[in-house]
Amino acid sequence: MKSSLRIGTRGSQLALWQARWVQAAITRDQPDITVELVIIKTQGDKILDVPLAQVGGKGLFVKEIEEALLENRIDLAVHSMKDMPAELPAGLVIGAIPARENAHDAFVSVRHAALHDLPDGARLGTSSLRRAAQLKHQRPDLTIVPLRGNLDTRLKKLETTDLDAIVLAAAGLLRLGLGERITRYLNSEEMLPAVGQGALCIETRDDDPRVGPIVVKLDHADTHHAVRAERAFLKRLEGGCQVPIAGHATTDGSRVDLCGLVADVDGRRIIKNTRSGPVEIAEQLGRALAEDLLANGADHILESLQSHG
Template sequence: MAGGTVTIGTRGSQLALWQANWVKNAISGHHPEITVELAIIKTRGDKILDVPLAKVGGKGLFVKEIEEALLDGRIDLAVHSMKDMPADIPHGLCIGAIPEREEPRDVLITRSGRPLDQLKKGSRVGTSSLRRSAQLLHARPDLTIVPLRGNLDTRLKKLASESLDAIVLAAAGIRRLGLADRITQTLDESIMLPAVGQGALCIETREKDPRIASVVAALDDLPTRRVVMGERAFLNRLEGGCQVPIAGHGHIDEKGYTLTGLVCDVDGSHQIKQALTGPEAGSEKVGLELAEALLAEGAGEILERLNADAKQ
């Protein structure tokens, strides 16, 4: 491949820059003849830090401005956390590559060093994720959930500055930034099912850009792609965003592709959760079928109610 420059669009947080630099180094490793540059783009989600995401538009807040830069040619590709990607991708863009996934689960970080089941009644736990808060309340209805926004470093500082007893974060971000020693407990999926795509990176590209497609092709991990696209098919069918507590996590083993999905009331009182297994190559079909199964169990009524509440 001829040389030239490739510009990566990214948010400016410490974690986003780590992720973008990882992709930059991976591209340079496969294509040393290419110069790779980063372009930091501030998104609406980075500017609004005092309001829960569900109140200001959900997931698209972290990608819209970057996608606009990709569409108009200011950047050649974008690096996102897959869990920040809305179910629908703008016309003209596509998921060009999904590298091998990091640990997808959530972690609990407590000031006392106590795990979830040993936290005192009424303990203040920080999170602005409805998915996390609903599952926490399902497991421990006696906890007090405190809204917590900001980048990873900010949220870690708020553990002490806002008198919180614990916070819940994605394991992937903590591990990528070398902070695994801060983890009190990695939360089992039976307690906290991860967000769709959590722990995976999304390398977003223009659909009709063969040069960039060939640049990122070597970064795509097929098993991770199949797992994540099955999760995203599940999310897409449920039309889920940050306004509703939806979780989904798949894995591949000798039985094929198994996807576990969940829809939950905000207060954790009503939780619909199922798993479905199918062929590895048919992961998106499994995702659609699992969504239909949850809808048949009453997930549709929960989603309609929560979406109606979000619009008020």
């Protein structure tokens, strides 16, 4: 008899692409396993008319899936890593982090070639406080328009509403074969990505002797080291959707280079720094970078945001 695995996933086109990628990788390695997808609707999928920063709470796109995992209704979960809160529920672990797609943000416009080409007062759509703060820092004249919905919806809004441009994660566009829609990639100087952006998270129960060894084969060491550094940085800052926090690490296999920032919501003040060190201390680097930013004034920004939250 063939054994089976159930993967929990959101139902968006991108989430299904990610879950099917994991499904295919497992069946390629172990053809005797039947892998099925279980679609679970999360709170973040249900609330589409309010910016995420106003919804509040952490884990808007993962909580219901994690509950299914804890209750044995699924055997593993596939998430976008940037949706993962810094702290996991007791009993769950990150079983694997596959090789990362492009981690950067993409500038998408029909009429304009780059951010600096936008006219004064241009309307730019984004669903992210992190992006909005960095955009306002460079271009205080821009009108930032909240943009929710799946990728297709957001791309359509660029064509059907009076938006001059939108900014999205490049990874989603590339995974769905929409790379030709990218007008320009934004480098880390222009737009530091979200923690975990471009990476997948395969989440499992920590006491599952069957699933753990299956998914660990999908882990990519360099991506894992980089994301560990980023998530340790996020955890120390206790960041969620309500705070403009960005963090991005790269690694050459032996060293990790991590850049992080905290901004106030209007983008007037950005506190940014970098740390580098051996991959063995990736998490210590993340915590140390967070301490650097806190000592340089990020503590005041975070306190004021949390008091207004």
